[in-house]
Amino acid sequence: MVEPGLIKAAQAGDRDAMITLLREIETQVYRTAYYILGNEQDAMDAAQEALIRIYTKIGSYEEKAKFKTWIGRIVTNICIDKFRRNKPAVSIEEHDLVFHEKTNVEDEVMAVYAAKDIREAIDKLPEHHRTVVVLRYLQDFSYNEIAESLNLPLNTVKSYLFRARQQLQTLLHDYQKGGVRG
Template identity: 50%
Template structure:
């Protein structure tokens, strides 16, 4: 976990602190991009863009929130921007048809990813931040710049849709 001192050193240009900070943020940023976009290469592109934005905007980080919260806001926006630029691409189809990892392309893991991808924005972002990154309601509200009650509402609706879509799941099953 990156502490405030590391963030402050990174903001002043300490190269080691910047590298340590970006390495700490890399995996969560990629996970957000992957679950938002549903395609490995797109997620890598969006995560790279998000990390670049984090690096460029590091001087604007005021420290009002946790650095993870601030970085996830950037990651969500980068993934959404990437998705908008590739509207004609259908996520998950390549992986479902025969990705390189048989565990990743079969079973409930793949179906849950696909179901999350089908959620409308911002329900998808709220579900991802809560369940993938274990953010509190307040952290999600801060990250997405929405009220806490709106977070709760999106999370409730998103979970309800996921339960509905996955209720008929059978091992090796397919989403309806």
């Protein structure tokens, strides 16, 4: 969590505070871009663009929104624009999905296959469903934070997540039959 004093100092033009602020958020910015875009190069480009936009727009940040949400909105909008231009597939790596209590090699192998199937299922979601899934389950945004980040009504976010979970359930139904079909 970024200290409010650091944000205020950056807004007041303190160059060192701005550099510290950008360093503190760069991992979050990149991670969000990567999960949405699924491509390292595109994510790096989007993160760089987001950090520049945050740098130039820091004066417009108002405390009525959480800083995390404000950043999320900037990154998500850049990624959605990039996604629409390039139409890349989101790729969530197996190591991004953590499985605990593996007791033997068979369990570890099954966990890799499960992660692959989950990744493939998420890849098949429509863009707007994929985005809310990434923000909710991989970036741990609350429903309200997603709504603010995407500039959507709260009920729309809930609806998107509900439909995305239904789609994932349907896609993953084939998991025990050897993988996601589609």
